[in-house]
Each structure stands twice: as C-alpha cells, then as structure tokens.
Amino acid sequence: METKKQGAQTFALASPPSLAGFASIAGKKEGEGPLRESFDLIEQDTTFGESTWEKAESAMQQLALEKALEKAKQPMAAMDLLFAGDLLNQCIAAGYSARKAARPFFGLYGACSTMGEALALAAMALDGGFGEWAAAVVSSHFCTAERQYRTPLEYGGQRTPTAQWTATAAGAAVLARAGEGPYLTHVTVGKINDMGIKDANNMGAAMAPAACNTLLTHFADTGRTPEDYDLILTGDLGMLGRQLCKELLQREGIDLSDRYNDCGCLLYDVEAQDVHCGASGCGCSASVLCGLVLNGMRAGKWNRVLFCPTGALHSPVSLAQGESIPGICHAIALSNTIQ
Amino acid sequence: METKKQGAQTFALASPPSLAGFASIAGKKEGEGPLRESFDLIEQDTTFGESTWEKAESAMQQLALEKALEKAKQPMAAMDLLFAGDLLNQCIAAGYSARKAARPFFGLYGACSTMGEALALAAMALDGGFGEWAAAVVSSHFCTAERQYRTPLEYGGQRTPTAQWTATAAGAAVLARAGEGPYLTHVTVGKINDMGIKDANNMGAAMAPAACNTLLTHFADTGRTPEDYDLILTGDLGMLGRQLCKELLQREGIDLSDRYNDCGCLLYDVEAQDVHCGASGCGCSASVLCGLVLNGMRAGKWNRVLFCPTGALHSPVSLAQGESIPGICHAIALSNTIQ
Numbered sequence: 001m002e003t004k005k006q007g008a009q010t011f012a013l014a015s016p017p018s019l020a021g022f023a024s025i026a027g028k029k030e031g032e033g034p035l036r037e038s039f040d041l042i043e044q045d046t047t048f049g050e051s052t053w054e055k056a057e058s059a060m061q062q063l064a065l066e067k068a069l070e071k072a073k074q075p076m077a078a079m080d081l082l083f084a085g086d087l088l089n090q091c092i093a094a095g096y097s098a099r100k101a102a103r104p105f106f107g108l109y110g111a112c113s114t115m116g117e118a119l120a121l122a123a124m125a126l127d128g129g130f131g132e133w134a135a136a137v138v139s140s141h142f143c144t145a146e147r148q149y150r151t152p153l154e155y156g157g158q159r160t161p162t163a164q165w166t167a168t169a170a171g172a173a174v175l176a177r178a179g180e181g182p183y184l185t186h187v188t189v190g191k192i193n194d195m196g197i198k199d200a201n202n203m204g205a206a207m208a209p210a211a212c213n214t215l216l217t218h219f220a221d222t223g224r225t226p227e228d229y230d231l232i233l234t235g236d237l238g239m240l241g242r243q244l245c246k247e248l249l250q251r252e253g254i255d256l257s258d259r260y261n262d263c264g265c266l267l268y269d270v271e272a273q274d275v276h277c278g279a280s281g282c283g284c285s286a287s288v289l290c291g292l293v294l295n296g297m298r299a300g301k302w303n304r305v306l307f308c309p310t311g312a313l314h315s316p317v318s319l320a321q322g323e324s325i326p327g328i329c330h331a332i333a334l335s336n337t338i339q
Numbered sequence: 340m341e342t343k344k345q346g347a348q349t350f351a352l353a354s355p356p357s358l359a360g361f362a363s364i365a366g367k368k369e370g371e372g373p374l375r376e377s378f379d380l381i382e383q384d385t386t387f388g389e390s391t392w393e394k395a396e397s398a399m400q401q402l403a404l405e406k407a408l409e410k411a412k413q414p415m416a417a418m419d420l421l422f423a424g425d426l427l428n429q430c431i432a433a434g435y436s437a438r439k440a441a442r443p444f445f446g447l448y449g450a451c452s453t454m455g456e457a458l459a460l461a462a463m464a465l466d467g468g469f470g471e472w473a474a475a476v477v478s479s480h481f482c483t484a485e486r487q488y489r490t491p492l493e494y495g496g497q498r499t500p501t502a503q504w505t506a507t508a509a510g511a512a513v514l515a516r517a518g519e520g521p522y523l524t525h526v527t528v529g530k531i532n533d534m535g536i537k538d539a540n541n542m543g544a545a546m547a548p549a550a551c552n553t554l555l556t557h558f559a560d561t562g563r564t565p566e567d568y569d570l571i572l573t574g575d576l577g578m579l580g581r582q583l584c585k586e587l588l589q590r591e592g593i594d595l596s597d598r599y600n601d602c603g604c605l606l607y608d609v610e611a612q613d614v615h616c617g618a619s620g621c622g623c624s625a626s627v628l629c630g631l632v633l634n635g636m637r638a639g640k641w642n643r644v645l646f647c648p649t650g651a652l653h654s655p656v657s658l659a660q661g662e663s664i665p666g667i668c669h670a671i672a673l674s675n676t677i678q
Contacts, residue, residue, distance in 0.1 A: 004468045005419060009443045011469050052660045080344060081528060088654070089428040091448045092662075095531070095652035099665045104348045104528035106456055107448040107652065109430045117445055121460060128467020129343045130350050148656075189420060189443035192434070313434035313446065315427070317487075321391045323431075326438045 004127070007221025009214075010188040010331075013127040016338050017134075018179030021072025024291035025064045027142070027168030033268040038291035039169075040067045046143060046168055054092060057141035057170075060283075061086070061097035064172035065137045068290070072174035079103045079174070080131025083122050085114040086139045087166075087282055089148060093139050103135070112207075112236055113190070113311030114138045115171060115286035116330030120187040123332075126177045133177070139170035140281025149200070149316060162202040164238045164280035167267055171286025173294070182297040182305075186333035188218040192313065194326040200312075200319055204241020204264070204277055207310040210327035211237060212248035214308060218331040219254065226256050230302035233293065234329070235285025235309045236264030238278035263288040263309070285309040297336055307332045343466070346560025348553075349527040349670075352466040355677050356473075357518030360411025363630035364403045366481070366507030369618075372607040377630035378508075379406045385482060385507055393431060396480035396509075399622075400425070400436035403511035404476045407629070411513035418442045418513070419470025422461050424453040425478045426505075426621055428487060432478050442474070451546075451575055452529070452650030453477045454510060454625035455669030459526040462671075465516045472516070478509035479620025488539070488655055501541040503577045503619035506606055510625025512633070521636045521644075525672035527557040531652065533665040539651075539658055543580020543603070543616055546649040549666035550576060551587035553647060557670040558593065565595050569641035572632065573668070574624030574648045575603030577617035602627040602648070624648040636675055646671045 004011045023040040031042030041063060048056040048063070061084065069076055082101055084094035085108035098105040110117040118136035126134055143153060145166040151157045175184065193213050197206035211234045219225060226232060237245055242262040249256060266288055267279035289307055296302050310329040319325070343350045362379040370381030380402060387395040387402070400423065408415060421440055423433035424447035437444040449456040457475035465473055482492060484505040490496045514523065532552050536545040550573045558564060565571060576584055581601040588595060605627055606618035628646055635641050648671075653664040 002468065003470065005470050014468065054656060054660060055662075085448070089656065090450065090652065090654035092652070092654045092657045095665050096657065096662065099531040099533055099652075102530050104530055105667065106460065106528070109424070109446040109448045111429070121445065124464055124467055124469050128463055128469070129341065129353065130463050130467065131342065131344050189445070191441050191443055192438040194438055313429065313431070313438075315429035315431045317393060317428065318431045318435065321393060323394075323435065326434050328444065 009217050010186055010221035012186050013123055015127055016183035016185040017123045017126045017175045017177055019173050019182045019294060020176040020179045021068040021174035022290040022294045023064050023067035023071060023172050024287035025060050025170045026287055030167055030169050030267060033273060035267055035292050038295055053141055053143035057093040057139050057144050058096040060170045061093055061137050061139045062100055064170035065135060068172035068174045074133060074174060076101055078133050079135045081125055081134040083108055083118040084137045085109055085118060087145050111311030111313055112280055112282045113309045113328050113330055114282040115289060116309040116332055119184060119332050120189060120330055122175045123184040126175055134175045137172040138282045138286040140166050140283035142166045142168045145281055159276055160201040161276055162240055163276045164264055164278050165275035166281035167279045167284040169283035169287035171290035173290055181336040182294060182334045183338050184332060185335050186222060188214055188221060188331035190214045190328045190330045192326045192328050194324050196324045198319060198324050203280060203312045204238040205244055206312050206325035207327040208237055208241045208244035208248060210329040211245045211308055211310050214329040214331050215249060216252055226259060229259060229304045229306045231305045232256055232260045233307050234262045235288060236280045237262045237310060238264040239270060240277050303336045305334045307334060348556050349525055349560035351525050352462055354466055355522035355524045356462045356465045356514045356516055358512050358521045358633060359515040359518045360407045360513035361629040361633045362403050362406030362410060362511050363626035364399050364509045365626055369506055369508050369606060372612060374606055374631050377634055392480055392482040396432040396478050396483050397435040399509045400432055400476050400478045401439055403509035404474060407511035407513045413472060413513060415440055417472050418474045420464055420473040422447055422457040423476045424448055424457060426484050450650030450652055451619055451621045452648045452667050452669055453621040454628060455648040455671050458523060458671050459528060459669055461514045462523040465514055473514045476511040477621045477625040479505050479622035481505045481507045484620055498615055499540040500615055501579055502615045503603055503617050504614035505620035506618045506623040508622035508626035510629035512629055520675040521633060521673045522677050523671060524674050525561060527553055527560060527670035529553045529667045529669045531665045531667050533663050535663045537658060537663050542619060542651045543577040544583055545651050545664035546666040547576055547580045547583035547587060549668040550584045550647055550649050553668040553670050554588060555591055565598060568598060568643045568645045570644045571595055571599045572646050573601045574627060575619045576601045576649060577603040578609060579616050642675045644673045646673060
C-alpha cells in the first residue's frame with residue numbers, strides 16, 4: 001500500500017469516510033446564543049436530570065451519540081470503534097458514557113482539540129480498513145470544568161477580560177467507510193507549540209501559535225491555499241486568540257480574510273451574554289462542528305471546510321509548578337465531494 | 340480494501356508492524372525488584388533531577404522514548420506519529436514530554452490500559468498507510484499518582500490488603516511499518532465492563548471482568564486458544580485480580596494454566612517489597628512489556644505473546660459521587676513471525 005502521507009504532518013485519506021450522522025447538544029446558555037437554531041437539542045436543565053454535574057456531562061455525551069446514530073440510521077451495535085474524550089480528570093464523562101455504549105472504546109485527551117483528535121483517529125481507522133463504522137463524541141460542561149479548573153461556582157470569582165466561558169455542549173459524529181458527503185478528506189496532525197504563556201485565563205494567546213503552525217503546515221503539505229476552503233474554523237481561540245492567529249498568519253504572508261472564524265467567537269453573543277473573550281471547552285468546537293458547520297455543508301452553504309480545533313495541554317498543577325501552556329491544533333479537511 | 344475485522348472486536352493487521360525499538364525505565368524500588376535485569380535504566384533518584392515529581396514523570400517518558408529511538412536507530416524526527424499517555428490529570432506527563440519531542444501527537448487516556456491503546460492505535464495507523472514510523476510511550480510515577488489519587492505522601496496513610504503500588508516506570512516502543520520481529524499481529528479493542536466494584540483500593544477486582552471478557556472475545560474472534568500463545572500477560576490486575584481473572588475464565592471453560600501471568604505480579608517481589616497486591620499504574624505493564632517481554636521474545640524465550648493491559652476508568656470524583664469502577668482491557672497479539 002502506498003503511504004497516505006503528504007508533506008510533514010498531513011495524511012490524505014485514500015477513501016474519505018462519510019460523516020453519515022452528526023448531532024449537537026447544548027445547555028441553556030448556549031441555547032440562548034446565536035447558534036440556537038443549529039443544535040439538535042437544547043436542555044434547559046444543566047443537570048440533564050442527573051444528581052451531579054459530572055453525571056450530567058456523561059448523559060449529554062450519550063444524548064449526542066444517540067442522536068447522531070439516529071440521524072445516521074444505525075444502531076449503537078454497528079459501531080466498530082468509539083473514540084471519545086472530555087476535559088474532566090480521568091476523562092470520566094467519556095468513560096461512563098462509553099460504559100453505556102458498550103462498544104470497543106479508545107479514550108482520548110486533547111483538551112479543547114479533542115474533537116479533532118477523535119475525528120482524525122476515527123477516519124484513519126476506517127480508511128485503514130479497521131471496520132465500517134466509527135463514532136466520535138466529545139463534551140464539556142461549564143459546571144464540571146469551573147470547579148475542577150478554577151473555583152467552586154458558589155465562590156463567584158471575578159473573571160479576567162481574556163477569560164473564556166466553558167461551553168456546556170457536546171458534539172458527536174458517526175463516520176462510515178462509505179456513504180454520502182460531507183467527507184473527511186485530510187488530516188494534519190498537530191505538534192505542540194508553546195510560546196511561554198503561563199496565564200490559564202488567556203488560553204487564546206497560548207493556543208494561537210499552534211493554530212497558526214498547523215494551518216501553515218496544512219497549506220504547505222497539501223499545496224492548498226486558504227482560497228481552497230469556503231470556511232476555515234479554529235476552535236476555540238476566542239476573540240483575542242482569533243486576532244492573534246490572524247496576525248501571526250499575516251506575518252507569514254497568509255491572509256485568511258472573511259472565510260476565517262473561530263468556534264469560540266461563534267457560540268455566544270460575546271457582549272450580550274457577558275462571556276468576555278468567548279467560548280471554550282471541547283464541547284464548543286464539537287457542537288459548532290456538529291451543528292452549524294455540518295448542517296451548513298449539507299445545505300450547500302459551504303463545500304469545503306477546514307476545521308482546526310485547538311487544545312491547551314496544561315493542568316492546574318503544571319501551572320502552579322511554573323510551567324507554561326503547551327498548545328496543539330489538528331486540522332481536519334471536510335468536503336462535500338471526495339477530494 | 341478488505342476489512343481487517345475478525346469477529347466482534349478484533350483486527351488482524353494486514354502488514355503487521357515491527358516493534359523496531361523498545362525501552363523501559365524504572366525507579367529505585369522497581370530496580371530492586373525481580374525484573375531489575377530487564378530495564379534499560381534504573382534511576383536511583385525518583386525526581387529524575389527535576390524540581391517536581393510531575394516534571395520527573397515527564398522526564399522519565401522522554402528518557403524511555405529517547406532510549407527506544409536509539410535502539411531502533413532512528414531520530415525523533417523520523418516519527419510520523421506519537422501516541423502517549425499517563426495517569427495524571429490532563430495527561431501532563433505525556434503533554435510536556437510531547438512538547439520536547441515536537442512530533443505530531445495524539446494524547447490518550449486509558450488508565451493502566453494506556454500502553455495497549457497506544458500500541459493498538461500506532462499499529463493501526465502504520466498498517467493503514469499513515470506513515471512509516473510511530474512511537475508509543477506511557478508512564479506512571481508513585482509520587483505523582485499517590486498525591487493525586489489518594490493522600491499526600493507525608494500523610495503516611497495505611498494501605499489496605501488489596502491495594503496495589505503505583506509503579507515509577509515508563510515504557511516506550513518504536514513501531515515500523517516494515518522490519519524485523521517481534522511484530523504486532525492482532526488487536527482486540529476492549530469494551531467497558533463494570534461489575535459494580537466501588538473500592539478504589541481493589542482495582543484488581545474491578546478490572547478482572549474486563550480482562551476475562553477481552554480474552555474470551557480474542558479467542559472467539561481469532562479462533563485461537565490459549566495454547567497458541569507462549570505467554571499471556573494481563574496488566575495490572577495484581578495478586579487478587581489475577582486469581583479472579585483465572586477463575587472467571589475457568590468458569591467459561593478456558594484454562595490459561597502456566598502460560599498466564601500478570602504484570603502487576605511480576606514487577607515487585609510482592610512480599611519482600613511490601614506492596615500488598617502487587618504493582619499498578621500504566622508504567623507497570625508498559626515497562627514489563629518493553630523490558631522483560633520484548634527482550635524475551637527477541638531472545639527466543641517466547642514466540643507468541645498476548646499482552647492485555649487493563650485500565651480502571653473511574654476518578655476520585657466519580658467514586659465520591661457513588662459511581663462504580665468501569666474496567667477496560669485491550670489485547671495485543673505479538674509474534675516473532677508475521678502471523
């Protein structure tokens with residue numbers, strides 16, 4: 001078999017898998033934002049009927065996966081592989097959700113880039129002949145993330161201007177080895193970039209260099225230019241990170257212009273909903289992809305999309321120990337046609 | 340391309356990747372155990388020269404990876420993909436180690452099953468045509484795990500009889516799309532099994548049903564029997580979990596007999612080193628594989644090995660919330676010949 005590698009970090013799938021079904025689930029605040037029409041379900045009760053927020057997040061993952069399966073017209077039992085992750089310690093939202101799914105399971109951790117990692121590995125597995133169907137599901141929850149990473153909600157801490165709001169949302173995609181578009185055509189697997197940012201309330205700045213690096217690599221590896229895409233979407237750099245990413249790319253002679261946006265800037269009405277620099281959390285890019293983007297592709301609004309979720313691979317412990325924030329970004333090329 | 344799926348959860352690699360280089364790094368206590376001759380490096384200073392234990396664990400991962408690359412006679416830059424994980428919140432041992440490696444990176448979380456997950460995904464990627472070289476590296480550290488999962492070391496808490504001792508160890512393997520044996524021939528991807536165990540100090544009991552289930556599935560999927568292997572190794576069920584796994588399999592009519600052991604029972608002299616039920620931590624099975632097992636295969640002691648690392652996918656938070664422990668086990672078939 002010929003290698004599928006293009007350039008330094010990109011793989012061109014020989015038989016691009018179909019995104020046969022996809023679903024996005026959102027919490028109350030997310031459902032009040034500009035993307036409300038794009039979600040499959042908006043839950044007004046952020047406990048999702050569970051006794052803890054962690055169990056709620058797991059329930060949200062299950063809902064997203066079940067809805068994506070329903071739309072792909074497949075039973076859970078048809079999934080040859082399940083790739084899932086979240087932001088929680090020991091990835092328990094994914095682990096407990098996978099317990100219910102009862103499918104062969106790979107747990108992933110890529111911080112807010114996890115949907116990119118899950119889609120990349122699911123597509124690579126199917127393209128490599130490892131089954132006919134795979135599912136990717138990712139979530140975040142404001143209430144689980146806030147108390148784990150920052151302070152108890154009851155503390156009511158003041159947020160800094162560069163802070164982002166962790167989305168209560170989940171996205172799931174069901175991939176098929178063969179089927180209708182949109183297709184996943186290319187994967188550019190990210191390397192870690194770390195420019196020394198140590199402020200966990202400024203993750204856009206920490207992750208923007210990784211987004212810039214992966215985008216540059218993707219264009220160099222594939223010979224493509226920004227004009228080859230109808231939409232280029234990082235996630236979730238937020239307002240400041242989006243600006244930094246644009247500036248870093250401009251210095252390299254790349255102008256993404258109007259076709260560029262960031263999932264963290266799209267999920268909320270940033271000013272009206274008082275979310276400072278925008279949204280974050282791996283549920284943000286996952287739900288924007290599995291709602292707005294894939295629905296938009298199906299409707300013909302965009303034919304080619306480059307989805308580039310970004311992750312900050314630090315922990316509260318590593319920052320307390322004086323470490324900086326390693327950023328990563330994977331680029332996933334989607335197309336309504338197999339090319 | 341034909342599917343590589345066999346039965347319910349197993350994949351037979353079309354061109355089994357070569358385990359071209361492998362290395363194991365151990366801490367002081369592990370270096371005093373019965374496997375001392377099998378490690379590439381035993382570090383007497385468990386800080387590995389770093390200012391924190393978390394940084395020490397990351398340094399240990401780097402050492403393991405560098406040593407495995409050296410033995411595979413490859414530079415880091417040759418690695419098309421890096422798969423890594425650990426037990427720490429937000430997988431920081433892997434993240435910071437990958438920052439130094441500067442290769443396309445996928446972060447994984449499978450608790451103590453992570454080496455199985457990493458080897459499975461690395462082999463599937465290469466067999467699928469996604470590059471020529473991939474590396475898998477996994478670690479655990481007694482001092483990082485103890486304070487994260489249990490109590491500060493200074494507290495000196497009494498351990499229960501079923502407790503296991505988290506290994507300070509790392510294992511790394513460098514896989515090549517083509518090369519000499521040992522080869523990775525089959526992967527059986529585990530599903531989650533949860534029999535309701537809620538005692539985090541009895542993880543052998545929590546994980547034994549998953550090991551039993553994956554072994555039964557592997558035999559059913561491949562048509563193989565225990566006699567097809569020279570060594571069947573779970574990891575790390577420990578003394579009690581190993582016994583439970585044997586009994587569960589016997590009830591199903593499968594007798595693993597003398598060819599069966601568990602990494603958690605091999606790493607320490609259980610009685611003399613006072614480690615209660617044995618070793619745990621994803622560095623345990625990774626270092627036993629990348630030391631004792633792969634060296635033994637190279638020396639012709641074993642020709643076919645079934646490596647089945649097990650993971651407990653709970654967190655301290657999930658147990659405090661009344662949840663039970665989901666167990667998982669992946670089976671990785673290794674052979675000195677491509678079959």
